[in-house]
Amino acid sequence: MAMQKWWWWASKRVWNRNYCMTSGVARERVECVVIGAGVVGLCVARELALRGRQVLVLDSAPTFGTGTSSRNSEVIHAGIYYPPNSLKAIFCVRGRQLLYQYCSERQVPHKQIGKLIVATGSSEIHKLHYLMDCGIQNGVDGLVMMEGSQAMRIEPELRCSKALLSPVSGIVDTHSFMLSLVGDAENCGTIFSYNTAVIGGHVEQDQLCLHVSQTKHLEMCNGTSPLQPEMVLIPKLVVNSAGLSAPALAKRFDGLHSALIPTPHYARGCYFTLSNTQICPFKHLIYPVPEDGGLGVHVTLDLNGQLKFGPNVEWIDGIDDVSSFLNKFDYSVCISHMKLFYHEIKKYYPNLKDGSLEPGYAGIRPKLSGPRQSPVDFVIQGEDIHGITGLVNLFGIESPGLTSSMAIAEHIAINFFRC
Incomplete structure (x- = not known):
């Protein structure tokens, strides 16, 4: 199935099977949704898929890795700069080992x-x-x-x-790395839907329901009235790996306390x-x-x-x-x-x-820190913090995010999925 055709396929499937409707919007249950096809989102999708999960990746862009993942130094960091026992330190050191191993095995250009x-x-x-x-x-x-x-x-x-x-320390061809991750995920059944934006969500029976729209409709939004979803997805696991827009998206999850969302x-x-x-x-x-x-x-x-x-x-x-x-x-x-x-x-x-x-x-x-403020650690926020079953928010995944990506994915797959 062509990745770009997922939206058409899902819409037809929902309507033809007469799924439950709320306010005229189709609803679909899925196992795992990863929001954002940057390097961290791709690693998470791949790791979940390798463990036998059904994964859907949504990204508002026409392809993967168009944000921070394609606009960085492409450096494999050692783990020097970060306070001991911080998530940045732990994931950077573990992620570096996983990244070098993966690149060597898959012949991803690196040095x-x-x-x-x-x-x-x-x-x-x-x-x-x-x-x-x-x-x-x-x-x-x-x-x-x-x-x-x-x-x-x-x-x-x-x-x-x-x-x-x-x-x-070293360097890596980030695009080749991401391309390899996409291939691995697809080979395990992951579906990618590009030009597809998650515009919000609400909590219903202790589950997060995602509001989804085609990107072209979001682009036409004038900001004066709320954008209505074209579909509601009900996943068992949601990983908000939206990068630059992760906090803004989390604020649109009705039922997630705003005080828990960092500035x-x-x-x-x-x-x-x-x-x-x-x-x-x-x-x-x-x-x-x-x-x-x-x-x-x-x-x-x-x-x-x-x-x-x-x-x-x-x-x-x-x-x-x-x-x-x-x-x-x-x-x-x-x-x-x-x-x-x-x-x-x-x-x-x-x-x-x-x-x-x-x-x-x-x-x-x-x-997650501004001018003249001390650096802030990665924030990986699960149910134990916000109380919403199956939601994982990734906030502030800046450097060493590329190096840490495979370790972050490993951590999420082990600690946050419930059967």
Whole structure:
């Protein structure tokens, strides 16, 4: 069955079998619904399907991975930056192991190239020691503290006072990874319905009923009147993996207490690529010490050898629900940021030539903390917190979400499905 035809198939099936109707809207019972076909949603769908569950994946976009999953650094993180015993630390370390294993078995392009986190001044050295302590407590193997001279021997273009080497960090072709996940899920019977938006829901007999509409109708919504669902789905398990729109969607679940839904914050990050060079200046990922809201303007290599710098942090607001559901964020790369990029990059790469940066792409981080606030952990919210049977909300799945994706899926499949 073609994935794009699910909507037609489900509508015909419901009407022909004369399912119970409420206010003229067809209703259909399903086993598992995953909302969002980003990398985490795909991992969850695959994991549930491998365990014999019937899975339906809904996404308002025309295909998978159009949001944060396709607009990131494509880095496999080690697990250094996150407080010990946090979900970010636990899932990053476990997820890294699962991701490397999966990519090796499925021949998904990836490379364990290692990372250097660098201090460019003496005032930053204590931060490196803090990161090393965190990494050791989190179970990250192979961390080495290096003097600047040692780091610069293995990376001659680098300038730093001291560096922390993480040999288990790497890069992955995210699109190939997601494509492989889709194939696995489909082979186990998962149905994907793109151009299909979940616009809300209500609790009925202790179950969450999802309100579903075709994306084209959501796009025509003028915001003056509530959008009526075209179908109501009644799943045993719902995983809200909607990424940037997960909190906005949860607010539309009638029966879910609003106080349990964290306030979303959005941080845009731009990337610039290095042009006019035939030889890549670096072999490792190069990261400065972390900054407010992110990990700093760092050096990332892709599997084709293209060097890119980013992302920066630009806080944005004023995002309404419908725009969030439709991923109508501003992904333009502002040329005015280029001057700041040169300033930040030259702290550790002083030989960067003026005029050698070109605009790349931008992404949005789905954060739960705002400017000058301490970072917040992943939120994986189940019935024990909100009291709704079978609902799992995933909030704030920012970096290291890609690295953690398979571990998050494993956790959900083990802990949240009830037969």
